[in-house]
Amino acid sequence: MAVVAAVLCGCVAPDYGEDSWRGGYQVVSLANGTEGQDTAGASSAMAVAPSRCMQKAPDDSSLLPPGCANDLNLARMVARPSDLIRGRTPGPARAAPVARAARAAIAQSQQRAKRRHKRLWRDSRTEILGYALPSSE
Numbered sequence: 001m002a003v004v005a006a007v008l009c010g011c012v013a014p015d016y017g018e019d020s021w022r023g024g025y026q027v028v029s030l031a032n033g034t035e036g037q038d039t040a041g042a043s044s045a046m047a048v049a050p051s052r053c054m055q056k057a058p059d060d061s062s063l064l065p066p067g068c069a070n071d072l073n074l075a076r077m078v079a080r081p082s083d084l085i086r087g088r089t090p091g092p093a094r095a096a097p098v099a100r101a102a103r104a105a106i107a108q109s110q111q112r113a114k115r116r117h118k119r120l121w122r123d124s125r126t127e128i129l130g131y132a133l134p135s136s137e
Contacts, residue, residue, distance in 0.1 A: 024050070024051040024052075025048050025049065025050055025051060025071070025075065025084040025085055026048070026049060026051055026054070026085070027046050027047070027048060027049075027085060028046070028047055028048075028049045029045075029046060029047075030045045030046070030047050047081075048075060048081040048082070048084050048085060049075075050067075050068055050071030050072055050075060051071075052065050052066070052067040052068045052071050053065060053068040053071065053072060055068075
């Protein structure tokens with residue numbers, strides 16, 4: 001009984017809180033000025049920043065918030081950072097070459113099976129009758 005209870009307790013997922021699986025990215029403005037200066041006239045660039053990194057670290061200010069490092073690494077790996085804000089619609093599937101190759105392999109297999117079937121049928125008739133039949137080919 002204790003073993004069953006231990007197994008069932010292992011199936012319960014711990015509660016990490018509502019925000020533990022939420023990620024997301026947001027567009028932030030990077031002003032070319034220092035803090036405290038008026039940046040109205042300065043040119044600003046836009047960047048994509050993980051939402052998790054905008055939060056305050058829970059315990060120690062020297063640590064990143066949970067999930068921030070993963071989101072930062074993902075942001076550095078993507079080809080187009082704008083895809084993190086809004087993904088692109090996928091293009092057509094590239095299955096046509098694979099489908100053609102599969103059809104060709106199936107057709108070739110069927111042709112080999114037909115030739116084998118004819119050869120086996122001809123050989124079986126020869127063995128049953130004891131003599132060679134004239135070839136119909």
